Amino acid sequence: GAVVSQHPSRVICKSGTSVKIECRSLDFQATTMFWYRQFPKQSLMLMATSNEGSKATYEQGVEKDKFLINHASLTLSTLTVTSAHPEDSSFYICSAGTGGGTDTQYFGPGTRLTVL
Amino acid sequence: AQSVSQHNHHVILSEAASLELGCNYSYGGTVNLFWYVQYPGQHLQLLLKYFSGDPLVKGIKGFEAEFIKSKFSFNLRKPSVQWSDTAEYFCAVTITGGGNKLTFGTGTQLKVEL
Numbered sequence: 001g002a003v004v005s006q007h008p009s010r011v012i013c014k015s016g017t018s019v020k021i022e023c024r025s026l027d028f029q030a031t032t033m034f035w036y037r038q039f040p041k042q043s044l045m046l047m048a049t050s051n052e053g054s055k056a057t058y059e060q061g062v063e064k065d066k067f068l069i070n071h072a073s074l075t076l077s078t079l080t081v082t083s084a085h086p087e088d089s090s091f092y093i094c095s096a097g098t099g100g101g102t103d104t105q106y107f108g109p110g111t112r113l114t115v116l
Numbered sequence: 117a118q119s120v121s122q123h124n125h126h127v128i129l130s131e132a133a134s135l136e137l138g139c140n141y142s143y144g145g146t147v148n149l150f151w152y153v154q155y156p157g158q159h160l161q162l163l164l165k166y167f168s169g170d171p172l173v174k175g176i177k178g179f180e181a182e183f184i185k186s187k188f189s190f191n192l193r194k195p196s197v198q199w200s201d202t203a204e205y206f207c208a209v210t211i212t213g214g215g216n217k218l219t220f221g222t223g224t225q226l227k228v229e230l
Contacts (some may be wrong), residue, residue, distance in 0.1 A: 032216060043206065043220045044160075093160070095218070103216045107152075107160035 001029045004096050006108035014083055014116055016039040021079045023094030029074035030096035034105065035067070045050045050077040084115040118143035118214075120207055122221035129197050130229050134191070137192040138225050139181075139207035140170055146212040154187075155203045163205075166190065198221040202228045 003026040013019050023033055031052050036044040048058040048069050056069035067086075068080040077096075081088055091112050095105040123138040141147060153164040164175025171183040181192045190207060207221040 017197045034217065044218075046217055046219070049215060049217060095160075097216055104150075104162060104165060105216065105218060106162070109159040 002026075002096070002098075002106040004030075004094065004106045004108040006092075006111050008111060009109060010112045010114075012114045012116065015085050016083055018080055018082045019084055019094055019113060021081070021094075023077045023079070023096065023108050025051060025075045025096040025106075028096075028100065030077075031074065031098045032103075033071060033077040033113055034092055035077075035079050036093045036095070038093055038110070040091075044093060052090075064109055081113065084113070086115045089113055089115045104112075118147070118209055118211055118219050120209055120219055120221035122205075124212055124224045125222065126225045127227070129226070131199055131228055131230055132196045133196040133228075134149050135192070135197045135201075135226070137205055137207075137226070139190045139192065139221060140188050141190070141207075141209045141219075142188065143209065143211055148210045148212070149181070149183060149206045150210075150218070151175065151179070151190070151192050152206045152208060152220075153203045154206065160206070163192070197228050198227075199228045199230055202226060 005024045007022045033050040035047045038044045047062045048056045050056045050069045052071045058064045071077040085096040086106045093110040097103040097105040120141045149166040152160045154160050164173050166173045166183045174180045204223050206223045208218045
């Protein structure tokens, strides 16, 4: 099946710093990638849709200037958490699909961000 | 906007027991339906999906789900669970023309005891 990787798997940073998370589709080209946030014991909440070659579209309530998304190629999307604060600590998960009406998304293993 | 509800938050079963996890969605149009599983410490994996056709869908590891349009439901079933089925199960939907954005239910934590 399709494989999606994320890097890093775990990151700890100081408050005020920025953190970049990479999401890669390893064996397929992903025209669309999605970024989710998962709080402990809760479901995944969609943050934004990353479109290759165009601007990301953000869900309501998600600050686009805080969560910068770049989809530079058909296999790579990055999420940068700028000026991170402790409340940004969470589990960030990406998914990737090949597009189309009957698309199936494949999920990365997630990145655990801890902001001190 | 569409939403997904999973009625059971925690389920505990003994091995060989039958499983049924409820999933209901609210949306008046055409939907695509998914069940994902997240084993402890692992990433989300697709169990099965429904786009069209036969409303009874068979997935991996002996799981199946039935789409009942009149009830807006997509319940997950397995006749006989194993200890290795201990995981969190998420129901999700996308809507036709919605850009493949998944809306997830809150998840059901399944624990299978020996």
